[in-house]
Amino acid sequence: MSSGRRKFTAGYRAETAHRVIDSGRSIAEVARELAVKEVSLGKWVRDERGRAEATRGTDLEPLSLAERFELQRLRKKVVELGSARAIRSVEHTQLQGAGCASIQAFRC
Numbered sequence: 001m002s003s004g005r006r007k008f009t010a011g012y013r014a015e016t017a018h019r020v021i022d023s024g025r026s027i028a029e030v031a032r033e034l035a036v037k038e039v040s041l042g043k044w045v046r047d048e049r050g051r052a053e054a055t056r057g058t059d060l061e062p063l064s065l066a067e068r069f070e071l072q073r074l075r076k077k078v079v080e081l082g083s084a085r086a087i088r089s090v091e092h093t094q095l096q097g098a099g100c101a102s103i104q105a106f107r108c
Helices: 010-023 027-034 038-055 065-098
Strands: none
Touching (some): 010 038, 010 065
16 A cells, blocks of 8 residues: 655756746645645745755756756766776676686686
């Protein structure tokens, strides 16, 4: 049986927060419309406004929705590549420990 707790992607949270920020509608109204909890949406709006405030006064602009998705995709790729590299390192160490005489495919 599932816990009933839903998970939302960062992109969905940001997009939903911008429905409140950009439209001037209330958090309660948007939360009812999308069937999400007001407390959750309020936190998403606060986080998104914080991100916008952090870039204010600099020549940096907040990331667009497409840029946030691309950043999320690239972060996942970095984790995957790091895991693959760690596995190769362990395999290489094991091959080194096995001795060169028993393994002709690799040079020691």
